[in-house]
Amino acid sequence: AQSVTQLGSHVSVSEGALVLLRCNYSSSVPPYLFWYVQYPNQGLQLLLKYTSAATLVKGINGFEAEFKKSETSFHLTKPSAHMSDAAEYFCAVRARGGNEKLTFGTGTRLTIIP
């Protein structure tokens, strides 16, 4: 069974600073990996996904994530935080072949300090 662990339920960064949100997965076979963002009173929106092409994945709003098999990680980064990045971020994993469900982490709430 797959699982993901998001370290840090709350992260605060200053506007213009680097954003780093951590995600580690547990799976016997490298899975597909996703980052979703949830703004208040809205549905989850896909930021980016890793599907075994390039290990460095670029997403929307300037975010990117790097798949590192040796570290079983898929951390999300953005070089310069913007006030509009304040939201909750979820890492999710999906098995290759078979069941289509997503397994989500518990989320990280990102606060941007002006």
Added chain:
Amino acid sequence: GAGVSQSPRYKVTKRGQDVALRCDPISGHVSLYWYRQALGQGPEFLTYFNYEAQQDKSGLPNDRFSAERPEGSISTLTIQRTEQRDSAMYRCASSLVLAGTDTQYFGPGTRLTVL
């Protein structure tokens, strides 16, 4: 184009009542998923459909929960004899094709409160 829509957006009910939550996926999307999200947690899988066929219902907590998608489009999640522990955000998602790499598009959710 329209995204995934869910209705109602908010539902308050009394313990013991039945509720039906509706999901209208993006037109043409083959797969439809239901998740439940408790406060402070990530979404948790309940069940999913390919076309009208329910493929996996392993996440349904007990037999009070059921779901259907009779014509391969709109889906209804029904909770019978609701309990306070059923209070949560219920989220629906759809995807275009039957592929693990495909994106699941989420609706805004239905916030269920059981008094």
